[in-house]
Amino acid sequence: MHSVLDKKIDFLPGVGTTRASLLNTELGIFTYAELIEHYPFRYEDRSKFYQISSLSEDLDNIQLKGKITSVSKAGTGRKERLVAKFTDGTGSVDLIWFQGIKWVEKKLVTGADYILYGKPTIFGHSFNFSHPEITALTPALEKPTGLKPVYSLTEKLRKKFIDSRIIGQITQNALRDIGTNIPENLPESLLVKYKMIPRFQAYQLIHHPKNYSHVRHALRRLKFEELFYNQLSLINQKLLRKNEFEGHLFTKTELLTKFYTDHLPFELTNAQKKVIKEIFFDFKSQMQMNRLLQGDVGSGKTIVSFICMLMAVDCNAQCCLMAPTEILAIQHYHGLKVFAEKIGLKIALLTGSTKKKERTVIHEELLNGTINIIIGTHALIEDKVQFQNLGLCVIDEQHRFGVAQRAKLWNKNKEIHPHILVMTATPIPRTLAMTLYGDLDVSVIDELPAGRKPIKTVHRYDSKRLEVFQFIREEILKGRQVYIVYPLIEESEKMDFKNLMDGYESIARAFPDNPLSIVHGKMKAKDKDYEMQRFVKGETDIMVATTVIEVGVNVPNASLMIIENSERFGLAQLHQLRGRVGRGAEQSYCILMTDFKLSRESKKRIETMVETNDGFKISEVDLELRGPGDMSGTQQSGLVDLKIANLATDGAILKFARESALEILDQDPELIQPQHAMIKAFVDKKKSPRLNWSRIS
Ligand code: ADP
Ligand code: MG
Numbered sequence: 001m002h003s004v005l006d007k008k009i010d011f012l013p014g015v016g017t018t019r020a021s022l023l024n025t026e027l028g029i030f031t032y033a034e035l036i037e038h039y040p041f042r043y044e045d046r047s048k049f050y051q052i053s054s055l056s057e058d059l060d061n062i063q064l065k066g067k068i069t070s071v072s073k074a075g076t077g078r079k080e081r082l083v084a085k086f087t088d089g090t091g092s093v094d095l096i097w098f099q100g101i102k103w104v105e106k107k108l109v110t111g112a113d114y115i116l117y118g119k120p121t122i123f124g125h126s127f128n129f130s131h132p133e134i135t136a137l138t139p140a141l142e143k144p145t146g147l148k149p150v151y152s153l154t155e156k157l158r159k160k161f162i163d164s165r166i167i168g169q170i171t172q173n174a175l176r177d178i179g180t181n182i183p184e185n186l187p188e189s190l191l192v193k194y195k196m197i198p199r200f201q202a203y204q205l206i207h208h209p210k211n212y213s214h215v216r217h218a219l220r221r222l223k224f225e226e227l228f229y230n231q232l233s234l235i236n237q238k239l240l241r242k243n244e245f246e247g248h249l250f251t252k253t254e255l256l257t258k259f260y261t262d263h264l265p266f267e268l269t270n271a272q273k274k275v276i277k278e279i280f281f282d283f284k285s286q287m288q289m290n291r292l293l294q295g296d297v298g299s300g301k302t303i304v305s306f307i308c309m310l311m312a313v314d315c316n317a318q319c320c321l322m323a324p325t326e327i328l329a330i331q332h333y334h335g336l337k338v339f340a341e342k343i344g345l346k347i348a349l350l351t352g353s354t355k356k357k358e359r360t361v362i363h364e365e366l367l368n369g370t371i372n373i374i375i376g377t378h379a380l381i382e383d384k385v386q387f388q389n390l391g392l393c394v395i396d397e398q399h400r401f402g403v404a405q406r407a408k409l410w411n412k413n414k415e416i417h418p419h420i421l422v423m424t425a426t427p428i429p430r431t432l433a434m435t436l437y438g439d440l441d442v443s444v445i446d447e448l449p450a451g452r453k454p455i456k457t458v459h460r461y462d463s464k465r466l467e468v469f470q471f472i473r474e475e476i477l478k479g480r481q482v483y484i485v486y487p488l489i490e491e492s493e494k495m496d497f498k499n500l501m502d503g504y505e506s507i508a509r510a511f512p513d514n515p516l517s518i519v520h521g522k523m524k525a526k527d528k529d530y531e532m533q534r535f536v537k538g539e540t541d542i543m544v545a546t547t548v549i550e551v552g553v554n555v556p557n558a559s560l561m562i563i564e565n566s567e568r569f570g571l572a573q574l575h576q577l578r579g580r581v582g583r584g585a586e587q588s589y590c591i592l593m594t595d596f597k598l599s600r601e602s603k604k605r606i607e608t609m610v611e612t613n614d615g616f617k618i619s620e621v622d623l624e625l626r627g628p629g630d631m632s633g634t635q636q637s638g639l640v641d642l643k644i645a646n647l648a649t650d651g652a653i654l655k656f657a658r659e660s661a662l663e664i665l666d667q668d669p670e671l672i673q674p675q676h677a678m679i680k681a682f683v684d685k686k687k688s689p690r691l692n693w694s695r696i697s
Contacts, residue, residue, distance in 0.1 A: 014173055040164075049144065050062045065114075293421060302336070324377070345373060
């Protein structure tokens, strides 16, 4: 059945073949449905002009109307900045530019009227705006225009002049064509109970709100819908599995004992032992295991998974370990190969860059059972990868993979589905984890290996850079290695990239005798790996990188991490990054560099990092800080494939959505009652779409 939602965007007014193909490749938008599900991630508030006398620090970007009264330059060299005074009759603020000074200076005319758009931050006793948008006042601009949606874009789209305004217009055209033909997918009773607006209206309001009340209504409805269907499928899977799926029986422990007594290089922590017991219990239960293993960075999840693999291999089953990035897969491979070979197991690596010839051999050896353990990336999911007898799938760092991908692995043994062990270091509060991973049983490693010295974390302003460099030098002299991390986010990609490169050059100048590595997202996988390996082998002293090193990389000799512009990272991410050090026996350090000016929230984040190393504590603060209604950040939460709901902040909606889903499945597990027909139709439709795996992680 074709609905207007399945129509291709190509024939929408304002699109055309060139733009259509750009939207296809850059954002994965092919149909009307995909277009209207590309939600704004924030809004520009053009609904009114604020007055300087009533500014407060918790405001996001706002509009002011007023005059420039003076323009001057301060500082020299890298510190040079342009400062303009701006007044609207109720007070005055400073406008500051650190970059593009020449260009901005030309635009500013003392005494002329402007509209200013930006975020106020408090500095000393007054407010200032850094890098505000400033436009000469014209009669047309005088009228406030409401809320303007801002969409996530890519550099390439921007280059082709496809901006938020254009996406907004195209979306409006699609919505006009669609009208009310967006089928409702929540029963009337739920809409009434939770006072939610109809589905078609939610789409109209999210893309074209007149005020924030519209946004709130639309968000609440769309988030509920998303979480409801998410929970419905999780609960359904859990029910199905509990009732139906028999699991591989792994009861032998010979291999395990041999490894334990002859080759294990350290004593396992009690927490590790406890988790291994829980898993062993599942292996003996004859039911298929679906377990989440949560453990803070450095808690030693990898060895736990390896020990579990040994139990599987002992009973002639094969194991796979899937990592989210190539770097990580390679690292796991090198790490586990040492162990595997000691006890005579065959282990192999399969990633996107495995050569065709080698790949063919691996495919064969998986099928004929020669390979016991395969480590890899997404490449493992491909249909071509078939096993003789897959018994255990380990998925590392779950938040990068979706439920659907787990299902694919699971189907690689249709006779008896493999046991699934999902490992994550994403610190999320326990209650949330239970709900979030509603279809999984949860194990927790809540203890770090003995003798680990807690990482010392300090905060330093950029002005202390020379001292920080001196500290780096001292650590390197002691034979240690250093990470220096720069932010790189999509929204300001170009500038971030420049910062990274500038940073790299200044480090190269300051450390002329030390070999450096650099790794960032724009490099080819092969080059990234080469640079990474040089650092792993200790050939380079300093690794300059973006957050690509965030997940799982393990270099025990690296004892110092510098995070540049650390105010721009979220807490969870800072914690993940910091976890890259403190992996060896030496005292490790993390230095959070920031500018002088910090928002209240950034301050709290930095303070929290300095105070504690405990991932769970950090996650509580994180949850607290990111209050509801904060739309930005929903995209980054990335815990499951959610487009609009944010598990960190939408706990209340999640609770209602879960309760509703439970209630409905309890009454009508097959969804055959007439009042649930719309739910069944939507579930079936969701099952069928063209799946594009590359888009999921
Ligand atoms: P994560 O849980 O973050 O994935 P890893 O599995 O990478 O942590 O382990 C971090 C480091 O700690 C590795 O170098 C690993 O060999 C080591 N390790 C794991 N368990 C123990 C232990 N019980 N005692 C000492 N070192 C351990
Ligand atoms: Mg790990």
